[in-house]
Amino acid sequence: MTELTGKIVLGPHQYGKAENRVVRIHRDTPRHEIRDMNVSSCLRGDFGAAHLEGDQGTVLPTDTQKQTIYAYAKGVEFVETYALALARHFVDDVEPVHSARIEIEEYAWERVAVDGVGHDHTWTRKGSEVRTAAVTVQGSGRARREWVIGGLKDLVVLKSTGSEFAGFLTDPYTVLEPTRDRVMATSLVAKWRFTTTDVDWDVTYAGIKATMLERFANLQSKALQQTLFEMGRAVLEKYPFVAEIRLSAPNKHHFVYDLERFGVANDNEVFHADDRPYGLIQATVQREDAPDAGIAWDAYTGAV
Amino acid sequence: MTELTGKIVLGPHQYGKAENRVVRIHRDTPRHEIRDMNVSSCLRGDFGAAHLEGDQGTVLPTDTQKQTIYAYAKGVEFVETYALALARHFVDDVEPVHSARIEIEEYAWERVAVDGVGHDHTWTRKGSEVRTAAVTVQGSGRARREWVIGGLKDLVVLKSTGSEFAGFLTDPYTVLEPTRDRVMATSLVAKWRFTTTDVDWDVTYAGIKATMLERFANLQSKALQQTLFEMGRAVLEKYPFVAEIRLSAPNKHHFVYDLERFGVANDNEVFHADDRPYGLIQATVQREDAPDAGIAWDAYTGAV
Amino acid sequence: MTELTGKIVLGPHQYGKAENRVVRIHRDTPRHEIRDMNVSSCLRGDFGAAHLEGDQGTVLPTDTQKQTIYAYAKGVEFVETYALALARHFVDDVEPVHSARIEIEEYAWERVAVDGVGHDHTWTRKGSEVRTAAVTVQGSGRARREWVIGGLKDLVVLKSTGSEFAGFLTDPYTVLEPTRDRVMATSLVAKWRFTTTDVDWDVTYAGIKATMLERFANLQSKALQQTLFEMGRAVLEKYPFVAEIRLSAPNKHHFVYDLERFGVANDNEVFHADDRPYGLIQATVQREDAPDAGIAWDAYTGAV
Amino acid sequence: MTELTGKIVLGPHQYGKAENRVVRIHRDTPRHEIRDMNVSSCLRGDFGAAHLEGDQGTVLPTDTQKQTIYAYAKGVEFVETYALALARHFVDDVEPVHSARIEIEEYAWERVAVDGVGHDHTWTRKGSEVRTAAVTVQGSGRARREWVIGGLKDLVVLKSTGSEFAGFLTDPYTVLEPTRDRVMATSLVAKWRFTTTDVDWDVTYAGIKATMLERFANLQSKALQQTLFEMGRAVLEKYPFVAEIRLSAPNKHHFVYDLERFGVANDNEVFHADDRPYGLIQATVQREDAPDAGIAWDAYTGAV
The missing domain is CATH 3.10.270.10 (Urate Oxidase;)
Structure with a gap:
């Protein structure tokens, strides 16, 4: 029997803001540093009403996720810690969010060599492999779980x-x-x-x-x-x-x-x-x- | 405790030939038909020795999978039935294979209109959505299972x-x-x-x-x-x-x-x-x- | 003799804003129309000082060209006439500009058919060929010349x-x-x-x-x-x-x-x-x- | 007057084989060298009859140009000299060819460092800029002209x-x-x-x-x-x-x-x-x- 008559329901669902192209320049000293990233967010939680009734009351706009991603970029040290900070924020500070996943691609740059010395504030993009990070944070308090997947x-x-x-x-x-x-x-x-x-x-x-x-x-x-x-x-x-x-x-x-x-x-x-x-x-x-x-x-x- | 000392083992693994660009023309009558496809195969089974020892004794080359994909293209009617035929062949006829997955993308063409009539043997590629099919066949005899996922x-x-x-x-x-x-x-x-x-x-x-x-x-x-x-x-x-x-x-x-x-x-x-x-x-x-x-x-x- | 000692000078040069993704919806009646375009501008004229001395006094910023492209999009009827209007504007209204070239790609959409009737305000992108237009306007008054190149x-x-x-x-x-x-x-x-x-x-x-x-x-x-x-x-x-x-x-x-x-x-x-x-x-x-x-x-x- | 009635004629025309992906490994010593290239040929000459009458008598197939490109790859030292050798061959050895243009893109690789030493026969692709060469050879004898354009x-x-x-x-x-x-x-x-x-x-x-x-x-x-x-x-x-x-x-x-x-x-x-x-x-x-x-x-x- 291949004809089904069961109730039609919402299954797994998630949403976020994909491919935020964030560039972070550290310029506290004359020798600048650069982090060039593509950041995607993904939230899971109590969003059923948005699907079933169009009720956005629990939905943090993806535009807000974008703003947050740029705001947190000020504190970037490594892509993995940046992703952890973002994921923790969404789970801890946005009530309907049960778990958050942050995926980052990082593009490598190397300093332009002038007379054999790497330049202070000029780089060429290496264009070789892309470094990746995928962080998932789930739950609060004693139920908190965190996973980091590195990669290339x-x-x-x-x-x-x-x-x-x-x-x-x-x-x-x-x-x-x-x-x-x-x-x-x-x-x-x-x-x-x-x-x-x-x-x-x-x-x-x-x-x-x-x-x-x-x-x-x-x-x-x-x-x-x-x-x-x-x-x-x-x-x-x-x-x-x-x-x-x-x-x-x-x-x-x-x-x-x-x-x-x-x-x-x-x-x-x-x-x-x-x-x-x-x-x-x-x-x-x-x-x-x-x-x-x-x-x-x-x-x-x-x-x- | 985050340092692990357990035995290092092979986990899930699979292999196949991806993106075979198969075009099938039906030309038994003056009014030809075209099926334009991108076909990928994937096999799972007893391939551990290839990973662990470099022993290829159970490995059907991906080149052979390619030849098979083209050979079976003669019988294409729909992408779904073509995928089923291929997957069944690999499971039934290649002993080490436990399950096979065939993924196909199909690109649509439409007949060139000449004086308002579709041409017999000339088409332009539609370029709109891509039709997809993913077929998985697993096991033999009474344990045989088959799944078809259509899509776009x-x-x-x-x-x-x-x-x-x-x-x-x-x-x-x-x-x-x-x-x-x-x-x-x-x-x-x-x-x-x-x-x-x-x-x-x-x-x-x-x-x-x-x-x-x-x-x-x-x-x-x-x-x-x-x-x-x-x-x-x-x-x-x-x-x-x-x-x-x-x-x-x-x-x-x-x-x-x-x-x-x-x-x-x-x-x-x-x-x-x-x-x-x-x-x-x-x-x-x-x-x-x-x-x-x-x-x-x-x-x-x-x-x- | 292959070693040259002649004075080093600026040769042909031009600049503009490339790939402005402009979408124009005509919605004066319930049956909307859509024009989906990728618009690039290119100006030639008295810009030598920008190259030779870094003097921007004659340089209309490419950001301004972008604003202009969007502002003129209100009047789009065909891509060719839109390109002509833009090119004429830059030559006529921006003093240092001798000639202007506007290149447009247009992406086709077709109405979604519902019960056999094209929908009033919903389309799918056709994805077939891209229509192109390249318009060049040169000079003023009796020296004015205009060329339109259509294409796909x-x-x-x-x-x-x-x-x-x-x-x-x-x-x-x-x-x-x-x-x-x-x-x-x-x-x-x-x-x-x-x-x-x-x-x-x-x-x-x-x-x-x-x-x-x-x-x-x-x-x-x-x-x-x-x-x-x-x-x-x-x-x-x-x-x-x-x-x-x-x-x-x-x-x-x-x-x-x-x-x-x-x-x-x-x-x-x-x-x-x-x-x-x-x-x-x-x-x-x-x-x-x-x-x-x-x-x-x-x-x-x-x-x- | 914008309506033209003049005779319709063939204008400039050319043809060739584009994007031959040639990889040349020099392996005469244990320390191998690699040249990874994308080679395109283009011929100009007496090919009017092919357009006007479908007569291929002067047309060297693009497949032949491909074979020639791979055959000459044995002698690659630099992309520029490889391109020169190919262009000279087509002009000198194929009678209807008046001029030949060879365009090459070269992709850079760097040796994998193992314990600080570059490996003899393993590389990663650098993925940074692409080196380009475009060589044109025209005419024979005293009328011979050759141009090399380098680039990136x-x-x-x-x-x-x-x-x-x-x-x-x-x-x-x-x-x-x-x-x-x-x-x-x-x-x-x-x-x-x-x-x-x-x-x-x-x-x-x-x-x-x-x-x-x-x-x-x-x-x-x-x-x-x-x-x-x-x-x-x-x-x-x-x-x-x-x-x-x-x-x-x-x-x-x-x-x-x-x-x-x-x-x-x-x-x-x-x-x-x-x-x-x-x-x-x-x-x-x-x-x-x-x-x-x-x-x-x-x-x-x-x-x-």
């Missing part, structure tokens, strides 16, 4: 050797040839869940990134799957306050171009970098004693 | 009146003024879960879209939240074989431009369409007697 | 038969096989220069588009080059007040997928739509008695 | 002080307030024309970029116009074999956010980075004794 995305990394792919399952649609030496490239997305909010944030971010890159570079890879697991394992081994790490990696195919037909030898030297389709490998590496993740992974953007 | 994305819709926003909660950061007449615009993402695979797919898709648009157009809206719920409710009322619908709607702000200072009256006539930030409202409308959703909503792209 | 971009069009490619030049790098039946698809950019500003703008736009599409559809094409020329010729034959038309067409390759190896016949039925690279064919069709084009084609965006 | 795009640069904007022209639409201290940011596009092909390409590219950045950083700017001119002048002063430089710079507005209303001081510390609209400033800096530019600036992509 768009880390494009390539190795020109040290990767193979062979011994795979075949079926009637399999035409791929095994290889013992190929280019491996990806645009990595990684998210790691902290067990604490007492972290040296910038140092830890740099350390986790370096740890993953070292594994990518030095592991003789039998598959992207293996590389991902080893990258995750290395992070967990080094950082006992990380409970789990999730990795998503498109296999950005670099096909050896057939130049033999033109009398040109091509020993893994000339490649076509293809756009689509691409393999997509996703894996979680976790600890058996990891604490409950709660709603920490419930996404905001793209949640539906 | 990028449906950009705007109403120039019939929308208000007032009576909202205020706090010290609230500067927004209430309004009784505003532009409301969004780029809708909607996904609905079917309770059956026995559906008149094209007719149902058109009907659900029309039902949502009628509600958007005719409801005097007190908030985007209310509009979303009413759109969802109307769909569920009309389609008893839809168990739930999830809606995500950016509030694409159109700000009335201040022209009074230049001596030009502006009674909701000239607007600035802003890019960022934007409100983002998300809601689920469901039935109390909806069957279990299983892993139907476990996303592929962006799962991490 | 992103018109994605495909024919599933009626296209061939054979008899081409070959060399040692040629591996392509000739074909007598292939898919031909492009994302057309076209720009046509009017000889007058006295035009029935909406009707003419629709007519030129329809004329090009008819040729694309009905011409048995021996090459995309031929199709472009015939499209352009048909427009010029039908519209004696169009002096020339420029066409740029990526050859969006649809490769027949090799399914024979899997025992599946594929008679131009299943294709891979490739992203990159793509052929790019560009041509101008013009009249021998076309008047001087002046600076009409000097682009703004992307001019450098 | 997407160089995002910001200074947090040292920029002002005041003393500008005002009119009735002017509401902007002058400022003596603002953030100035842009995403620079620059193209410079060489007078020779005998250049130390990588060193020169780095030097020109550094020269422009020094000026951006250290000049107390009265306007973006002034900064652009001084950047260009510095390049021409330092490099006597550069004939001219063209600069295009969007003014990426960073608006000081009004936090006073919430009791928070904001002395150029918290900004909203706006997307659109943006100012767009374009200027050429050249020498009085610069040689003729020929067709060097005739673009390919976007030429129509």
Whole structure:
């Protein structure tokens, strides 16, 4: 029986202000500092009446969330602490809010070098990977729970050797040839869940990134799957306050171009970098004693 | 205690071939038909050894998944049945696969009109909303389960009146003024879960879209939240074989431009369409007697 | 001798405000109308001192250009006349301006159909081709010159038969096989220069588009080059007040997928739509008695 | 008289293969090198019959151009010399070709640092500015002409002080307030024309970029116009074999956010980075004794 007659009700719902492009300049000394961020807020709580009856009495406008995000930017030190401050504010100070999630992307800048010295107040945008943070704060008093997920995305990394792919399952649609030496490239997305909010944030971010890159570079890879697991394992081994790490990696195919037909030898030297389709490998590496993740992974953007 | 010492293990993992750009032309008669699709596969099963030891013995290459996707395209009738056929094949014919998920985006085309008549074999791409399908097939024999999620994305819709926003909660950061007449615009993402695979797919898709648009157009809206719920409710009322619908709607702000200072009256006539930030409202409308959703909503792209 | 010692001087220069997202709603009657536009201004004139000495005395701020663009939006009827009004204003009313160029993209919307009737104040964005206009006004009094270039971009069009490619030049790098039946698809950019500003703008736009599409559809094409020329010729034959038309067409390759190896016949039925690279064919069709084009084609965006 | 009756003829036309994604790995020693490029070709010559009659007898397929681009990639040393080799080949070896233009974008990679040492065969993509080259070769024998235009795009640069904007022209639409201290940011596009092909390409590219950045950083700017001119002048002063430089710079507005209303001081510390609209400033800096530019600036992509 596929026809349903049950009562139609409101299910999970949330709302917020997405993609506030906040730039914070610290200029207390001649040597300025910059934090360039894209900040999204998301609130969950007693908002049913807005959906069911159009009653906005419990709804803090998304415009207000925007104002709050800019107001709190004055106190930015790290994206993670900024997100925590915002999420705590919404849960503590806005009565209908039961939980709040703040997601931040941070874009890196580097000082312009003039005569070998970094300039005091001029930067170029690095344009490499984007640092991400997703903070969820839930409940009050003894029921208070807080989760911080650090991460990065768009880390494009390539190795020109040290990767193979062979011994795979075949079926009637399999035409791929095994290889013992190929280019491996990806645009990595990684998210790691902290067990604490007492972290040296910038140092830890740099350390986790370096740890993953070292594994990518030095592991003789039998598959992207293996590389991902080893990258995750290395992070967990080094950082006992990380409970789990999730990795998503498109296999950005670099096909050896057939130049033999033109009398040109091509020993893994000339490649076509293809756009689509691409393999997509996703894996979680976790600890058996990891604490409950709660709603920490419930996404905001793209949640539906 | 935030330092963990538990064993490091592999958690949930999956892999597949994303974004295969398949175009199927039906040309058995002079009046051709076209299906233009972006197809992604995702397999779950016994792939632990690939991660842990680099052993590919159970891994069907993503290249093979690509070949299979194109081979099965010969039989395309609807995107939903094409996805079902692919997912069933991977579960039934590839031993290590426990469940398979196929996601398809379909791009609409319309016949070029020549002298008022649609051309037999020439089309322009409509470029409006993208139709989506996400099919999950799990298990074999009596344990077999199948879910189909239909949907659309990028449906950009705007109403120039019939929308208000007032009576909202205020706090010290609230500067927004209430309004009784505003532009409301969004780029809708909607996904609905079917309770059956026995559906008149094209007719149902058109009907659900029309039902949502009628509600958007005719409801005097007190908030985007209310509009979303009413759109969802109307769909569920009309389609008893839809168990739930999830809606995500950016509030694409159109700000009335201040022209009074230049001596030009502006009674909701000239607007600035802003890019960022934007409100983002998300809601689920469901039935109390909806069957279990299983892993139907476990996303592929962006799962991490 | 490649070392130069000549005086370093300022060459051609211009400035303006790009991408003002203006939405104009006509709401004088219950049946509203919408014009959704992206407007860019560009001024040329006596601005040398701003470059050479940082003296802004002749520089009308780009912020002022923005305010003007919104203020003039009240009077929008067609994008071409709106652009003309803006360009004339800058040349006539701002003393240092010698010439002004206004570029507009217009996004099409269609009324939501409810019970078969278009809704009074709700639309969905069509998302098909973008209509473009580029107006240049130069000089005052008897030296006044005005040019209007109409156009479209992103018109994605495909024919599933009626296209061939054979008899081409070959060399040692040629591996392509000739074909007598292939898919031909492009994302057309076209720009046509009017000889007058006295035009029935909406009707003419629709007519030129329809004329090009008819040729694309009905011409048995021996090459995309031929199709472009015939499209352009048909427009010029039908519209004696169009002096020339420029066409740029990526050859969006649809490769027949090799399914024979899997025992599946594929008679131009299943294709891979490739992203990159793509052929790019560009041509101008013009009249021998076309008047001087002046600076009409000097682009703004992307001019450098 | 705006109605034309002159003969309809083919005007300027060209064709080629755009966006070949070529990756060249140099692996003759354990320390590999990488060149990651996007290569487009464009040919002009005796191709009228293809347009007028569909006769392909003089048309070298764009597929052949693709094969040639990959075949020549074996010999890549710099993008400029690679482009020269390709352009010369098409003009010299393909009879109907009168002139050839090769455009290349190069994406930078940096070695992954492991224990402070750059890895031999693993890189991350830098993602900062894109290096560009556009080479045109025309004619044979004594009529041979060659032009090389170097450049960069997407160089995002910001200074947090040292920029002002005041003393500008005002009119009735002017509401902007002058400022003596603002953030100035842009995403620079620059193209410079060489007078020779005998250049130390990588060193020169780095030097020109550094020269422009020094000026951006250290000049107390009265306007973006002034900064652009001084950047260009510095390049021409330092490099006597550069004939001219063209600069295009969007003014990426960073608006000081009004936090006073919430009791928070904001002395150029918290900004909203706006997307659109943006100012767009374009200027050429050249020498009085610069040689003729020929067709060097005739673009390919976007030429129509």
